[in-house]
Every structure is written in C-alpha cells, then in structure tokens.
Amino acid sequence: GENVEQHPSTLSVQEGDSAVIKCTYSDSASNYFPWYKQELGKRPQLIIDIRSNVGEKKDQRIAVTLNKTAKHFSLHITETQPEDSAVYFCAASRGNQGGKLIFGQGTELSVKP
C-alpha cells in the first residue's frame, strides 16, 4: 500500500539556523504533497504544499522541493525562530483523483533560543 517515510524524527537547531526535513513516498501516482505543522493537542495546520508539476515552491522562510523521479520531497525552513518549534508532518496523495492523504511519521523540531 501507500507509504510515506519521514526523517529525521527529531531535529534540534539553534535560532537563526536552517532546518531540513525529508520525505519519500511509495505511490508513484501521488501528485499532491502538503506539509503540516502541529502543536501539541491541536489540529494540523497546512503551511505549504506542492503539486507534481512544480519542482520547488517558496513562501517567505519556508520552501519545499520535489524530486518526482526519486519520489522524495523536502521542507526547508530558514532563519528558524522559537515559535517554529512543533511537530511537522509531510503527506502525499493522488490529489487530482480525490485520493486520501497519507502522512509521514512526523518530525519534532525544537528551535533553541
């Protein structure tokens, strides 16, 4: 079945440094890749997404890259701030077919002041 692998499971960086989280997916028909930020006990919040016809997308300090050939995508956060500390999830789906969203295992990011 579909599977999404996410690494690392925990990531600790100093404020101002960059953070990179990587995901691989198994379903070659996946074409929609969102990233969510979840704070403890709260709902996941969509922070950025990318579709398979695009290789990179940027929104201020956040960027996502996609390599369809290798079936992996990455989240890049630059100039990290303590409020970036949370659990981040990648996900994949066959978006244009109304497909279900499969999540990675999550990365707990800690940004130290």
Place this chain on the structure above:
Amino acid sequence: GAVVSQHPSWVICKSGTSVKIECRSLDFQATTMFWYRQFPKQSLMLMATSNEGSKATYEQGVEKDKFLINHASLTLSTLTVTSAHPEDSSFYICSARRVATNEKLFFGSGTQLSVL
C-alpha cells in the same frame, strides 16, 4: 479559509460505552471526509474515508463494526466508537475536502477520547 468544527473536543467515558464524535464543515460543502486517529507522539493514521450518501471505506485493520461512520449530509460526518475500551483512548481528528476541489484538506480541532 474553510472551517471544520469537531465536537466534543474531549470526552471521558467508561469502558463498554459508546461515544459519538461529530465533524461539521461550517462554511463549505464536503464531498469527502476523512477520519484519523493519532496516538501520543505518533503520526495521523487514516481510519476511514467517508463519502456523503454512501458507505465509508475503512483502512486495513480498522474494525468497521467498532468504528461506525455516517456521512448523511454534505456538511456532517459522525464517528461512533462502540463498546469503547481503554485501548481506544486516542486523539481522533476529522478532515474535510471541499466539493469541486480535490486537494486541500481542512482539519477539525480533534477529539481526545479517554476510556476508563
């Protein structure tokens, strides 16, 4: 943005009782709603896909007779945990996909279920 309301936000119940969780799309119509379960420090695991007016599709390993899903309208889906046991204690969260869009999901606020 689209708003998905989920109730209750937390519930404590005795073992053997049933608990109903509601998921409502407040300002849009949702053709599809998804139910996820999340254990502490773990990922969101898809339980089932709910389409309005039809039977839910359950993921492998999820007991359909234990987790009853009803999607009677384009704005409401319910998940009933029947004969709950302590191992069912978890964070349950729904998400909804807007009619005529096939990508973005909007999440409810989640329900923390504790079964004593």
